[in-house]
Amino acid sequence: MPTAEYFAPTELRDALRLLAERGNQITILAGGTDLVPQFNCRELRPHALLYIGKLGLNYIIAKNGGLAVGSATSLEEIATNRLVFERAPVLAQAAAEMGNPTIRNVATIGGNLATASRAADMPPPLLALDAELSLVSERGERVIPIGEFFKRAHKTVRLADELLTEIRIPSVKGQTAFVRHGRRKVFSCCVASVAVRVVMDGGKCADARIVAGSMASTPVRCLGAEGILQGKHLTSELAVEAAAQAVGECKPIDDDRATAWYRRRVIKVLIERAINRASDL
Amino acid sequence: MKYVLSFTVNGQPVETLAEPTASLLDILRDQLDVTSPKRGCESGDCGACTVVVDGRAVPSCLTTALTVAGSEVTTVEGLMGDGQLHPLQREFYERCAAQCGFCTSGMLMAAKALLDRNPSPTRAEIALAMSGNLCRCGAYVQVMEAIEAVAGRKCEVKAEDTRERE
Ligand SMILES: Cc1cc2nc3c(=O)[nH]c(=O)nc-3n(C[C@H](O)[C@H](O)[C@H](O)COP(=O)(O)OP(=O)(O)OC[C@H]3O[C@@H](n4cnc5c(N)ncnc54)[C@H](O)[C@@H]3O)c2cc1C
Ligand code: FES
Ligand code: FES
Numbered sequence: 001m002p003t004a005e006y007f008a009p010t011e012l013r014d015a016l017r018l019l020a021e022r023g024n025q026i027t028i029l030a031g032g033t034d035l036v037p038q039f040n041c042r043e044l045r046p047h048a049l050l051y052i053g054k055l056g057l058n059y060i061i062a063k064n065g066g067l068a069v070g071s072a073t074s075l076e077e078i079a080t081n082r083l084v085f086e087r088a089p090v091l092a093q094a095a096a097e098m099g100n101p102t103i104r105n106v107a108t109i110g111g112n113l114a115t116a117s118r119a120a121d122m123p124p125p126l127l128a129l130d131a132e133l134s135l136v137s138e139r140g141e142r143v144i145p146i147g148e149f150f151k152r153a154h155k156t157v158r159l160a161d162e163l164l165t166e167i168r169i170p171s172v173k174g175q176t177a178f179v180r181h182g183r184r185k186v187f188s189c190c191v192a193s194v195a196v197r198v199v200m201d202g203g204k205c206a207d208a209r210i211v212a213g214s215m216a217s218t219p220v221r222c223l224g225a226e227g228i229l230q231g232k233h234l235t236s237e238l239a240v241e242a243a244a245q246a247v248g249e250c251k252p253i254d255d256d257r258a259t260a261w262y263r264r265r266v267i268k269v270l271i272e273r274a275i276n277r278a279s280d281l
Numbered sequence: 282m283k284y285v286l287s288f289t290v291n292g293q294p295v296e297t298l299a300e301p302t303a304s305l306l307d308i309l310r311d312q313l314d315v316t317s318p319k320r321g322c323e324s325g326d327c328g329a330c331t332v333v334v335d336g337r338a339v340p341s342c343l344t345t346a347l348t349v350a351g352s353e354v355t356t357v358e359g360l361m362g363d364g365q366l367h368p369l370q371r372e373f374y375e376r377c378a379a380q381c382g383f384c385t386s387g388m389l390m391a392a393k394a395l396l397d398r399n400p401s402p403t404r405a406e407i408a409l410a411m412s413g414n415l416c417r418c419g420a421y422v423q424v425m426e427a428i429e430a431v432a433g434r435k436c437e438v439k440a441e442d443t444r445e446r447e
Contacts, residue, residue, distance in 0.1 A: 006284055006301035006347050029345060036343045037324040039302040049301045051348055076337075100413030102391065103325055105337045106344065 005048040012055050012136070015163060019050070020138040023160030026050050030072055031106040033099070034115045057110070057165055060084060065171030071110025071164045075122075076101065078109060088169050090125040090176035090195055097121065097180055110164045113149065116156050116218070117189070119257070123150065123219040124195035125178055126167065128209040134166040135159075143168070150218035174199035174207065177277035179270045183257065190214050191258040192267045196274040198229065205229045210242065210275070214257075215250035215267055222246035225271070234279040236272075243271035288349050290315060291359025299346040306330045306341040309356065317357035317386040321415075328414030331387035332356050338394035340413070357386045360393065369393060372427035380418035388414050392428045401432050 009015045019026060027046035029035060030053065038044035057072035060081050067087050069078065078084050079096035098121040099107060112122040113133070126146050133149055135142045135158055142162070149156050158164060180193035193213035199206045208229040210222040225246035232238055252263035275281075283298040290313060297312050306323075309315040309332070321329035323342045330342040333355040360367035366374065369389050379385040388411065395402055395410040402410065407428050416424065 003282055004301040005282055008347065008350070029348070031343075032345050032348070033325055033343050036302075036304055036345060039345075040304065040323040040342065046302065049345070051345070053348055099325075100328075101410055102328065102331055102338045102340050102413040103343075105339050 004046045006051070007048065008051040008054050010054045010056075012163075012165070015050060015052060015055055016136065016138045016161070019161045019163060022048065023162075026160075028052060028114070028163065030108040030111040030114075031074065032111075033103055033107040034111060034117070052110075052163065062087070063168065067169040069109060069167045069169070071113075071166060072108050073110075074105055075099070075107045075109060075112070076104040079104060087171070088125070088129055090128060090178045090197070091122070091169070094121045094125045094178045094180070094193075094195065097178075109167060113146075113167070114156060114158065114164055116150050116152075116154050118153050118217060118253075118255075119189035119193075119214045120219075121180065121190065121193060121213065124193055124211040124213040125176070126169070127211040127219055127221055128176060128195040128197040129169050129172055130209075132168045132170070133164060134168065135162040136165045137161040137163070147221060153217040172197070175278045175280070177274040179274045179277070180213070181266050181270060189257065192252075192263050192270055194267065194270045194274045196271070196278045198234065198275070198278045200234075200279070203233055205232055205234050205279070210246055210271060212246065212250055212267055212271070215252045215263060217251075217253075220250050222249045222271075224249055229275070234275065234281060236276055236281050239272045239275035239279075239281065242275060243268045246271050284347055286347055286350055288351060289353045291355055292353075301345070301347055303346045304342050305332065305334075305344040305346045305349055305354070308346040309341060309354075315356050315358055318390075319383055319386055321383070321387075326415070327384070328387040328391065329384050331390045331414060333390050333394050336394065336397065338391045338410075338413075355390070355393070357389055360389065367393070368431045369396070369427065372430045373424070376423045376427045376430070378420050378423035378427040380416075380420050384414060384416040384418075384420075388416070388424055392424075392431075396428070396432060402428075404429065407432070 025047040029049045029051045057070035059070040075095040084092040131146045174197045176197045180190040182188040182190045197209040208226040212220045225242040228242040252260040286299040287296045319329035321327035325343045332341045
């Protein structure tokens with residue numbers, strides 16, 4: 001059996017060269033928490049691994065009032081970083097509730113996005129924050145809104161020669177909340193999750209984001225439910241109405257964590273709670 | 282293809298060959314004869330394989346061996362100094378915090394990484410740091426007590442503090 005090749009470049013241009021020349025054969029390796037279990041059970045036999053942990057993509061910096069986060073930054077760093085707490089608390093919270101501490105030490109934010117798992121915990125908060133992703137190749141840089149990144153479960157718009165290098169979080173207004181439900185508090189990928197951001201102006205909701213996770217093959221931005229909140233005084237009755245609308249916008253499936261039936265019931269409660277929390281009701 | 286891998290295990294520099302898809306657990310157990318990390322689930326779910334890499338507790342079954350090149354890896358074999366049990370090992374032993382013992386190596390290393398960073402954690406901080414480590418025998422209570430005992434010795438004040446909160 002032919003075994004894999006391994007590359008661990010320290011320069012971004014060397015990584016991009018490899019991807020340009022042999023992108024289709026290369027498996028990008030970050031923390032390995034999604035990939036290595038597949039190696040262990042021989043589900044995946046890569047031709048070549050490109051380890052990106054030595055490229056200096058591990059950083060969190062303040063940028064234009066928001067944040068720039070390197071794709072190889074661990075979720076533990078995101079969960080405990082002061083800048084993230086201040087500028088994107090909803091992201092810090094979602095990172096802190098993901099997996100368990102040892103997994104978080106190695107799992108990266110870029111891996112969490114690129115895996116494009118239905119149950120991934122980083123996409124909902126990042127969508128709620130209007131984040132953008134930087135995809136870099138020898139051809140140059142392409143910056144896309146995160147909402148355009150996911151095509152379906154385990155499929156993104158990343159091209160074979162591109163590397164996800166940075167997650168950019170703009171300076172956005174509003175209060176946020178993230179609520180997730182799993183079978184166990186730690187460890188388990190979630191059954192359903194939601195990130196909410198509401199922007200209040202003169203006692204009314206000027207803008208809203210409601211993003212459900214694990215409720216379709218990609219994260220669901222519940223535009224109809226957002227519309228229900230817009231321009232209104234937020235009350236718990238309105239939260240119930242928006243949550244009911246949001247359920248209709250989701251397309252959950254049955255899997256080993258939960259049934260679609262159960263997910264619909266759970267997400268309704270989670271969305272209500274998240275709206276109430278974000279708007280201090 | 283196999284690649285040369287150099288890193289430090291319990292203070293000893295080692296050099297070995299590793300396949301790109303081999304995990305750190307594979308290399309430690311099968312090539313370096315460091316058998317304290319246990320092969321439980323190989324999917325990150327149990328914590329029996331936990332080792333400390335550059336000060337952080339990680340599941341060695343999920344860590345690609347070649348990525349630890351140049352790193353410092355610590356396992357239970359490295360806990361003992363001068364023939365003396367590490368305080369965590371002593372407390373685990375005295376409080377029967379191991380029954381079958383399969384989870385114990387991972388528990389010890391997760392606890393060590395915690396105490397090295399935070400010598401006087403609260404009960405909640407201990408529970409969080411240990412939440413990736415499962416014990417089929419259900420020795421959780423003794424494990425918590427053992428870690429608290431070591432933490433308490435390092436900082437009496439904080440120990441009283443946590444007892445009050447219970
Ligand atoms: C026990 C356990 C519990 C877990 N719990 C959760 C949970 O609660 N919530 C959750 O969301 N996830 C969870 N996960 C899944 C996983 O840990 C996360 O998705 C993690 O963030 C993946 O990051 P990584 O760096 O380990 O990815 P890797 O395994 O290194 O890579 C994942 C995928 O992304 C690609 N990739 C990685 N980086 C890049 C990049 N920069 N550019 C392009 N492609 C890239 C890889 O090629 C691969 O296809 C869990 C996993 C385990 C084992
Ligand atoms: S063997 Fe590594 S977590 Fe179970
Ligand atoms: S002592 Fe048996 S698994 Fe923990």
